[in-house]
Amino acid sequence: MVPLIAVFLGILIGAVVMLLSGYNPIAGYSALLRGIFSDSYYIGETIRTMTPLILSGLAVAFAFRTGLFNIGVEGQVIVGWLASVYVGIAFELPKIIHLPMAILVGAIAGALWGFVPGLLKARFQVHEVIVTIMMNYIALYTANYLIRAYLLVPGERTETISPSASLASPFLESMTDYSRLHYGFIVAAIGCLVMWFLLWRTSKGYELRAVGFNQHASRYAGMNVERNIVLSMIISGSFAGVAGAMEGLGTYGYMSILSGFSGIGFDGIAVALLGANTAVGVVFASFLFGGLQIGALNMQSRAGVPTELIDIVIALIIFFVASSYIIRWVMNRIKKEGI
Amino acid sequence: MDIMQILALVIPAAIYAAAPLILTALGGLFSERSGVVNIGLEGLMVVGAFTGIVVTLALEGMGLGIASTWIAMIAAVVIGALFSLFHAVASITFRADQIVSGVALNFLAVGLTVFLIRLFYGKGQTDYIRNRIYREDVPFLSDIPIIGPLFFANAYVTSYIAIALTLVVYYVVFYTPFGLRLRSVGEHPMAADTMGIHVNKMRYIGVMLSGAFAGLGGAVFAVTVSGNFSGTTIVGQGFMALAALIFGKWNPLGVLGAALFFGLAQALSITGAQIPLLANVPSVFLLIAPYVLTILALAGFVGRAEAPKAIGKPYVKGSR
Amino acid sequence: MSYVIEMNNIRKEFPGIVANDNITLQLKKGEIHALLGENGAGKSTLMNVLFGLYQPEKGEIVVRGERVEITDPNVANRLGIGMVHQHFMLVDKFTVTENIILGNEPKKAGRINIKKAAKEVEEISNRYGLKVDPHAKIENISVGMQQRVEILKTLYRGADILIFDEPTAVLTPQEIQELINIMKMLVKEGKSIILITHKLKEIMSVCDRCTVIRRGKGIGTVEVKDTDPDKLAEMMVGREVNFGVEKEPAQPKDVVLSVKDLIVKDARGVNAVNKLNLDMKSGEIIGLAGVDGNGQSELIEAITGLRKVETGTISLNGKNITNYKPRRVTESGIGHIPEDRHKHGLVLDFTIGENMVLQTYYQKPFSSSGILNYPEIYNKARELIEDFDVRTPSELTPARALSGGNQQKGIIAREVDRSPDFLIAAQPTRGLDVGAIESIHRRLVMERDKGRAVLLMSLELDEILNVSDRIAVMYEGEIVAIVDADKTNEKELGLLMAGGQTRKEGEAE
Amino acid sequence: AGEEEAPGTEEDPMTEETAPEEEEAVGAEDFTVGMVTDVGGIDDKSFNQSSWEGLVEFGQEFGLEEGTDYRYLQSSDIAEFEPNLRNLVREDVNLVWGIGYLMEDAIRTIAQQVEEAQLAIVDSVVTDEEGTPISNIANITFKEHEGSFLVGVAAGLQTEGNKVGFIGGVEGALIKKFENGFKAGVKAVNPDAEIIVQYAESFNNPDRGAQIANTMYSQGADIIYHAAGDTGNGLFTEAINRARNDENVWAIGVDRDQHEEGEYGDGQSVTLTSMVKRVDTAVYLVSERTMNGDFPGGEILEYGLDDEAVGIAPSTDNMSEEALQAVEKYKAQIQAGDISVPQSDEEYEEYLSSL
Ligand SMILES: Nc1ncnc2c1ncn2[C@@H]1O[C@H](COP(=O)(O)OP(=O)(O)OP(=O)(O)O)[C@@H](O)[C@H]1O
Ligand SMILES: Nc1ncnc2c1ncn2[C@@H]1O[C@H](COP(=O)(O)OP(=O)(O)OP(=O)(O)O)[C@@H](O)[C@H]1O
């Protein structure tokens, strides 16, 4: 209930902003909606946008569940992207091996990037927030350097990966009127299951959560706190790495030199928080994010409303979800006094 | 280049790059010392940079000259403080998760400012301002041998302001009743409450000060470094400021040191390409050096940074 | 009759609960007034209302004959009401002086005049015999010292009505005695005191009158000299309470746990346990007595694998388990009811059900091949909740929502259920009401009778004397004496704990 | 460098292989054209802005309506290139422009999927897997090296310390053309001059730009040329900083006349000159051709000195008479084919040895 009200309030205030600044909110929002649902192309694009967001959201959510704040998802996405693309370019293998291997290597790269802050936190109690911020920059510059030095082709990017490592699907593309929809959404769906299962159905997940909540009690109960912290960051990082692989193997088929952060990791923070750090919540939140971002393009194109309006709406939605306490309080008041 | 020349190049550049970080991190210090995490520093800087540029442009247009820039910086302080109310209301009064609220603030800041820029100017970025803060030699002091050229020649007034404010903040936080109360609220709000201190009021003040300082930080960045405003003017400086705050262990002097360290590493990474000794090092190593060094420093000699105890938790009377 | 405080018909509700229901409490000038009630009866709530932290829904407060609205602690301070809270309200990183002056700082040119403040603190502390170092940091001083700081805080503000909320729960016997002396002196100075405590003996020895509340309702006020502990307890819980622990004489058999020449260092690197030797047999309860800080905690941590053993050995049933990891220690057959239930005993955000398998979640039937079996976990949880009378709405309730007594019962259920050969119970009844204490003591004796060895660490001599079969007294990291519980008394133990020699008179202070 | 026909902006700049196209002239009343900018947007003081100016001029000339008949979409990150381009294509816009070489992949994908679309790209040549240009994409490129050569000549003549600098945005084939053209120009008139080169690894980091310029000036370079987009604005900041402290330093602008960016005090400017690149002209011309049914799909249009599409800016206050004359002289020589301006590092090496 609260998330719905939050979305409604965010959209409502967005409409007010449009009105105040001389746009027609009805035209704006109908263009937005058409830009999400009106035909298969938009639906395809929305799902494609959601795919990495789901995975980066899972990465953040997983860490959160185990008491860690992984701001480093962005960097883990970047290294995962690069590593998977490298595997896609460097090897010639049958698809059944090549594709899983490329995704796996993306995951490993992300895991490695998560391992560093995890280890530092476990061994030296270094605050994971700064280390992950630093690791983001290191990932960005290192990836750009590696591309420029070893993988560059004209166009500021790496070569295109071999088809045997690609998630792209002419079938899905033609189904959706040439959107860039690829099989990555299946990977994302599996990711959700994995996260849920790992956290809530395995004894390792029990340990990870226990350590996240109370390290002293976990140590008392014979768990290895340090190892669990590191493991948690590794798992979180692998989700992020796979998110990167979705871009590398699915959407683009290559990696460009990045002029700045991809944004996938930072959006992942918002997605996770909006989705209350649950797998299902993350899916819904990514849909909201992905849909709004794709719809915003149509809104700009058809109704002339700047895409930034959507950033405002998203911010407000996050704000209202976070303020659920007050929404509930108001709802209680209304219930008591009304009727 | 000889060593003196390199230092004369790198040290002023470090101070120059550090100034916005110092200011913003000092802002974060007020907020976090009062017990409110502030991931929203980035967004507050955005708002500060936006205000700094928009106000300067407007006043310049009215013919105020360099005064417009100074007025704009003051405006950024005010607007930054007001904008931070968003975070304050959400995380203090509405008891929102402070991290979530900060993330929302960042999104809102970028969306809103760029939206407004489009509304005001019909395009995605502003023009360049004409009245920037430029470098000056400090009279007399710049003539001192060695120290002069390093610290007092070719310097920005704003850097001195940042350093002076650091000392002021240090004094306020550790030597005044206000500082003691602010810290007590961040350490043990219930204890403060029983001593008759209004916890939420102190936290509002802390967060609004963070808005004021980060707003100034953003404005200083805009009027000394970027000269105009767009959605990409502030990219990550707020997070670096947050890192400086943690690296500096929530202590103003530590923050100053951390920010200068970041500034130095950054200046070296740029200048390094032209320093004979470093010229053959692949530029990527220089680029990532600040970040790697920070991590090593944290793991090695700086060690564990202890955050204010009650940080991140909304204060609800009577809960334990 | 003039009262300094009259709280008339106070009602205070929390969502779903009426914490105070029409309670009346009247405090005379110069008296020590006890407030007694089970855990959760509403004592702290009532006092927080008086102190301005909560606003009552109904009722009036009259201070020195005038009706007042105490809207926040500032008002209370102005009225001369000071409170020493159940959970200390001290900022760890601040100095003693800073904590005392907080909110009321002497100023000089805009800055805190710390010199003047420290001097004032010193003056007050000398006047009332509350020795403290004004410049020490709270995190570096003992609990007893911290309590003095709490008292100084109220005195610094000129309070003449003092509320003490369970001040003795965390103190050593010596410290308790000191506190009692201080309280007596304070009333002599004309101050009035409300004292909350679960220890009926304390009430009997220092208080003039006692108000009893039960489940939020006022039961009545009695003159202490006209009553006795049994009557008080009955008033409090509504039935007769049996204090003495009923048990048969112990029938010790083989040595279960044997500690030889153990040396353990504490966090500062000092030998906290120093060449300690101790044997514990099955079928007996050994009480571990000692003043807080004499190495008891470190000894237990060393046995359970939470702290490194420098030299010496620990063996369980003849098997050397020195420096085993906590998990192997547990699996070898040791149960541990930890001293700090919130820090070590529970994951407060887990459900009480999940907490019931904190030691066994990875074993069959709770999980197989790494996959958890929740139906089994919750079956077990329901069973334990039933058996150990843990009062919780359901096994799915977060542990955080349970009262301290019930949290403790949950931990005991979990540890006892694994049938360990050796059970450590560290301060198992701290802060609990007599009803809860009674059931926990019974449970420990039951375990003994099943043939287990039980180590009971407690700072309460009553508890040690009542429950143990033999008592080991620890002093400066060593066991200085082992005595039979029925052949000793409080006085002797107190002497031993202070470092005096057995049966040698005249060495005590 | 290819041979060109007579100069003049009114005429078709390219006639090499006018592939016969099927489509009819649409006529001004129904013709629609759109462009997709990269992150910079239409006010980036650089080529997005220039492209848009070309399109606006075209629209106004032929009475089209802004927003419906001609318009632009701004991308807020590279992931949006393709959806934005496709949005226009899906709306059956007659000609869709992608501005900047980064859009190469997006344009290629769409062109191959939607064969009836008519697309154009600036600063790049889009080829299929075999390396042949794709038939429904018009490729617009510029001879930036030629223009850069001319500003190099100016710098070579006006430097006083015999040291000049070049700041590149992101290293790659495109910016190398600027670098090598510039270096060749400097060496042509001043073989002893030393040239410091540094890449900022970013097109939108004026902060780095300023610090790089600072270092170069400190080492004695007195003229710096940039091809670094927004990063280059840091160069002007630094140059002004120094000029205000009475140092004798200059900056050379790029893409547009950057005289204004260098202004300080009353009416002075640190901008020595700028290398202009008339993307607007190219956009205008190709749009017009397409409207007239002559879409240059599959062609590589290379605009150079001949078309006045690259060259030196009109503001010449700060140039010496000698430099202006030399620039004219070398311009004629390049047009005549007497000088072949190097584009890549290898060509530059060759060029040096031929001096
Ligand atoms: N902040 C709160 N929110 C909701 N309910 C509360 C709160 N504080 C106390 N209560 C409720 O009020 C009742 C009385 O609590 P209180 O802390 O006053 O008990 P107490 O008598 O001090 O117990 P103890 O002896 O354990 O200290 C409790 O049963 C609890 O349910
Ligand atoms: N903040 C709170 N919100 C809701 N319920 C509370 C809160 N604090 C306490 N309670 C409720 O109060 C009851 C008794 O709590 P209380 O903390 O007084 O127990 P306790 O035995 O005194 O615990 P402790 O030993 O930790 O002091 C419990 O049933 C618990 O659910």
Ligand SMILES: [Mg+2]
């Ligand atoms: Mg209690």
Ligand SMILES: [Mg+2]
């Ligand atoms: Mg209580």
